Amino acid sequence: MMIEARGLVRTFKTKRGPVQAVQGVDLDVADGEIVGFLGPNGAGKTTTMRMLATLITPTSGTATVAGCDLAKDPVGVRRRIGYVPQSGSTLPEAVAGDEVVDHARLYGVSKAKAIADGQRLFEELDLPGLWRRQCKTLSGGQRRRLDIVMGLIHDPKLIFLDEPTTGLDPQARANLWEHIRGLRARGATIFLTTHYLDEADALCDRILVIDHGRIVGAGAPEALKQQVSGDSVRLSLADRTDDRANAEAGRTHATDAVIRIVRELDGATSVEAVADGVNFRIPRGGSVLPGLLRQIDAGGIELDGVEVHRPTLDDVFLTMTGRSLRDDSPAPADEPEKQKEVVA
Numbered sequence: 305m306m307i308e309a310r311g312l313v314r315t316f317k318t319k320r321g322p323v324q325a326v327q328g329v330d331l332d333v334a335d336g337e338i339v340g341f342l343g344p345n346g347a348g349k350t351t352t353m354r355m356l357a358t359l360i361t362p363t364s365g366t367a368t369v370a371g372c373d374l375a376k377d378p379v380g381v382r383r384r385i386g387y388v389p390q391s392g393s394t395l396p397e398a399v400a401g402d403e404v405v406d407h408a409r410l411y412g413v414s415k416a417k418a419i420a421d422g423q424r425l426f427e428e429l430d431l432p433g434l435w436r437r438q439c440k441t442l443s444g445g446q447r448r449r450l451d452i453v454m455g456l457i458h459d460p461k462l463i464f465l466d467e468p469t470t471g472l473d474p475q476a477r478a479n480l481w482e483h484i485r486g487l488r489a490r491g492a493t494i495f496l497t498t499h500y501l502d503e504a505d506a507l508c509d510r511i512l513v514i515d516h517g518r519i520v521g522a523g524a525p526e527a528l529k530q531q532v533s534g535d536s537v538r539l540s541l542a543d544r545t546d547d548r549a550n551a552e553a554g555r556t557h558a559t560d561a562v563i564r565i566v567r568e569l570d571g572a573t574s575v576e577a578v579a580d581g582v583n584f585r586i587p588r589g590g591s592v593l594p595g596l597l598r599q600i601d602a603g604g605i606e607l608d609g610v611e612v613h614r615p616t617l618d619d620v621f622l623t624m625t626g627r628s629l630r631d632d633s634p635a636p637a638d639e640p641e642k643q644k645e646v647v648a
């Protein structure tokens with residue numbers, strides 16, 4: 305295990321009383337994993353990460369990080385990890401290469417080695433020709449990659465990234481994901497925080513969902529999604545006559561028949577009739593569909609369409625916390641009204 309933490313708690317004293325930022329977190333990160341710590345702002349992600357990186361002491365709890373005991377050997381932990389803070393760590397006026405070399409020397413790396421390794425990392429992280437540039441002249445994506453170079457310069461085996469892509473445009477984010485995968489390919493273990501569902505989904509081998517200082521779910525993205533609700537399936541029934549009254553009568557009959565068939569399926573839940581068909585949820589919808597469609601066909605019922613939607617991580621978050629994490633989505637009031645189906 306690269307990280308093994310048990311019962312981590314951190315309380316902050318504030319003027320308005322104590323804030324329980326982290327309330328008993330257990331976590332395990334295996335060697336070579338990319339693990340994402342997913343949660344809304346204020347959930348306790350940064351506080352947990354800062355404890356694991358020895359920057360603040362836990363109020364209680366224990367952890368082993370990169371093979372060293374957090375409480376007994378914080379210096380050992382520090383030497384083996386890289387930490388890239390949420391806010392970045394470079395000074396705007398400083399020259400990029402100088403920042404990297406200074407940072408490396410804090411870890412006892414010689415100047416010559418720092419320059420050689422730093423320039424190699426600049427190539428690898430797609431920062432060619434920027435060694436002598438002032439940090440403030442770099443783009444957001446370049447600055448974030450420079451932060452990562454700083455976190456990598458002493459060749460750590462465990463890298464903490466706090467919200468590595470917050471504030472980057474979609475292309476710069478996708479690009480940074482590639483670089484993070486590249487670090488893992490070179491043998492590093494990555495522990496990152498994010499409040500982006502798509503980032504957790506696309507980048508992470510495993511996700512820990514945190515809310516109000518507690519872990520509320522953990523697993524591979526796919527497993528979490530399946531665990532929550534299964535796929536949602538929509539069967540649209542054809543109406544086979546031009547006469548509206550007959551069509552509706554026929555459809556009601558067909559709908560009842562389809563509902564009976566679906567209810568027989570193993571694991572089908574939330575079976576309901578809708579305007580022009582039947583909706584339900586079922587684990588691994590794609591694999592039960594062929595048999596289901598044959599049965600419907602054998603019953604002489606005609607379908608207009610079939611849709612299968614995989615559950616999203618937002619479904620997971622909603623189920624675990626009762627709230628949505630889609631912070632970029634418009635407020636419900638702004639949402640265009642769902643178009644009503646009109647039966648002509």
Ligand SMILES: Nc1ncnc2c1ncn2[C@@H]1O[C@H](COP(=O)(O)OP(=O)(O)O)[C@@H](O)[C@H]1O
Pocket residue numbers: 316317318323324325343344345346347348349350351352
């Ligand atoms: N130094 C601090 N002093 C007081 N409260 C803090 C401090 N750092 C964090 N907090 C509080 O702890 C909670 C968790 O914060 P944080 O770990 O930064 O969350 P996240 O990184 O998930 O957004 C928040 O309520 C925050 O206001």
Ligand SMILES: [Mg+2]
Pocket residue numbers: 349350351390466467
């Ligand atoms: Mg944070």
